[in-house]
Amino acid sequence: MVEEGSVGAGEDLGPEELEAALHQVAAWAASYRRTVASLPVLARVQPGAVRDALPHEPPPHGDSVERWLEDLDRIILPGITHWHHPGFLAYFGITGSGPGILAETITAALNVNGMLWKTCPALTELEQVMVGWYARALGLPGDWFGMITDTASTSTLVALTAAREAAGVDVREEGLSGIRPLVLYCSEEAHSSVEKAAVVLGLGRRYVRRIPTDERFRMKADALDHALREDRHEGRLPFAVVATVGTTSATAVDPVPAIVEVCRRHGVWLHVDAAYAGSAAVAEEFRWALDGCQEADSLVANPHKWLFTPIDCSVLFTARPEAFRRAFSLVPEYLRTDVTGVVDLMDYSFQLGRRFRALKLWFVFRHFGLEGLKEAVRRHVRLARTFASRVDEHPAFERLAPVPFSVVCFRVRPPGVNDETALERFNLALLERVNARGEAYLSHTKLKGKVCLRVAVGNLATRERHLERTFELLCEEAGLQ
Ligand SMILES: Cc1ncc(COP(=O)(O)O)c(C=O)c1O
Structure with a gap:
């Protein structure tokens, strides 16, 4: 006993x-x-050193916290x-940051899963409020819908899925067979996550047009326009452009206002990848970086990149939440609830389970x-x-x-x-x-x-x-x- x-x-x-x-x-x-x-x-360890220092088999019986911490220092820390x-x-x-560490501890203590409003009302509502705070902090529309994901890679994948849905092709029901090739556009400096999203979405890398950049590594809007015209002319279906605010290599900012014009002209979705530089706009002198982004269909910025929030925390904003719902909402009987007038975040993404990431963003805002x-x-x-x-x-x-x-x-x-x-x-x-x-x-x-x-x-x-x-x-x- x-x-x-x-x-x-x-x-x-x-x-x-x-x-x-x-x-x-x-x-x-x-x-x-x-x-x-x-x-x-x-880390100075040789490949395999951490693996080889660990037992092959899990322990048959538990041991003490002191022993885990000893092994943390002895085996894991040198490999960090x-x-x-x-x-x-x-x-x-x-x-x-300190507030992030505190929030992660509490998140683990609570261990809630915000798949539905009902499964954790506070998670869902704090997440919605934090998305609004972050938008206002960056000078973006405070009434945009948004959600927190793990990474910008996920945010971009989810946004491009909604963009495809908005293009009027019924991939959700019919799959990709028999439809015209869908084409995605980004600059030659865009992050690899854009191309990976195209791979996951089954578009094919050859239908990702890498638009040339100018001498300051910014997408050439006229070259984008030209590429869109050419694809349309040849019977392909342009559906989305990804502009980057803060490219991975040189932190260049694509000319979003000009890109907005091109997207409007061609009726395609504009997603902005502001994973790194978006957060700079908390300071007024960097607001210019988000010029034109208010007109985008979706935008990702990562508090885990430059807002002192422990990884992982990426915020996906959108002016068109209904496209996300159309792309993703699928409610089996066991997830049906009788609550109305609330947001069930599972309806806006492919993931069901949802960590309480909003808590760390809240603590970060509260501390700084x-x-x-x-x-x-x-x-x-x-x-x-x-x-x-x-x-x-x-x-x-x-x-x-x-x-x-x-x-x-x-x-x-x-x-x-x-x-x-x-x-x-x-x-x-x-x-x-x-x-x-x-x-x-x-x-x-x-x-x-x-x-x-x-x-x-x-x-x-x-x-x-x-x-x-x-x-x-x-x-x-x-x-x-
Ligand atoms: C511009 C840009 N977009 C997206 C990403 C991918 O970020 P994540 O690791 O959150 O998927 C990065 C990563 O550095 C990036 O620089």
């Missing part, structure tokens, strides 16, 4: 044990946050690349307030621009793109290294050496065929000294003064 409040076979942690364990985990999390800057930012490290400057340097969010975004942009100035001032550095937000694309051109192949080899090797030092982690991309290194500021702990040190490391490893 197991006493109430103690661990027994088949029993959960009792409330007292849970409380004690939460204190231990709280101490662990605080200590991690305190010391993360002294750890090597990029520290996204929380202030020197994490790769991809889009994202950051969680709009003014705090603006300040953090501004600080990141200032840091990136200071880094860009150093790049511009050094004769052996070359900047390869404008810096509208918090990402700097550049390469090093040491004396005597001139041809493109040698420059590419040099910069990729330099990247490896800098990353191996453990103090900073940078990633790379290609712009118009040129390899470039990227410094992406997005972490709340990143300060001037971290970027100064990163510049020093680049100089040291490149053999420059």
Whole structure:
């Protein structure tokens, strides 16, 4: 017989044990946050090291929290690349935050599933209110419908499914066979998630038109117009355009107002991928980035990219929720309810189960307030621009793109290294050496065929000294003064 409040076979942690364990985990999390800057930012484990340190079989009997935490430190921590490290400057340097950690803990404690309003009214309604807060914070229409998904990849897939439904082809009932090829448009700089959505939707990658960009990596609206005309002329069915606000490589902003015009002229859906840069619009001076987006049919922005919300949290807005309902609503008997006048979020997406992600967005807004969010975004942009100035001032550095937000694309051109192949080899090797030092982690991309290194500021702990040190490391490893 197991006493109430103690661990027994088949029993959960009792409330007292849970409380004690939460204190231990709280101490662990605080200590991690305190010391993360002294750890090597990029994991140094060899492939397979974590797997090989773990038993092949699950344990026959449970053991204690202390043992799990010991193994966490011994086995897992060395295999962590520290996204929380202030020197994490790769991809889009994202950051969680204290309020996000607190909300994730409560989310797990509640463990609710908001598939229907009835299965968690508070989740559904808080999610609707948070979508409205986020829209207003960015200067987008506050009455847009929206939902929170896991990632921008999911948000874009869901939006493009609704766009296809709105195009008047009955793929939902009839499938794709026998219909004209549907064509999707995005710039050559658009994220791979757009093309992946086309794969999942069964459109085929060859029907994704990658529209050329100008010298600042922005989609050419006239080339888009031309491509749409050509496809129509040849009997294909253009159905959606994806414009990007903050491209993944150079953070370029497509000319959305001109793209809106083209979409209107051709009667196609406009989805805006503002996964990274959308959140910059919390600060008034970056509102320009969303010019024209008020006219879009749908838009995704990720609080987990640049709004200090722990991954995962992506917000999908739409002016046309009825298209989403038509595409997705399918209610079996066991999910039917008698509640009317409410939103059942399962009707607007393919997923049924729904985490309580709105809670962390709420806590983030409550901790920072709009003014705090603006300040953090501004600080990141200032840091990136200071880094860009150093790049511009050094004769052996070359900047390869404008810096509208918090990402700097550049390469090093040491004396005597001139041809493109040698420059590419040099910069990729330099990247490896800098990353191996453990103090900073940078990633790379290609712009118009040129390899470039990227410094992406997005972490709340990143300060001037971290970027100064990163510049020093680049100089040291490149053999420059
Ligand atoms: C512009 C853009 N869109 C979409 C994505 C995909 O984001 P997620 O990881 O949330 O699917 C990214 C990722 O970096 C991105 O940069």
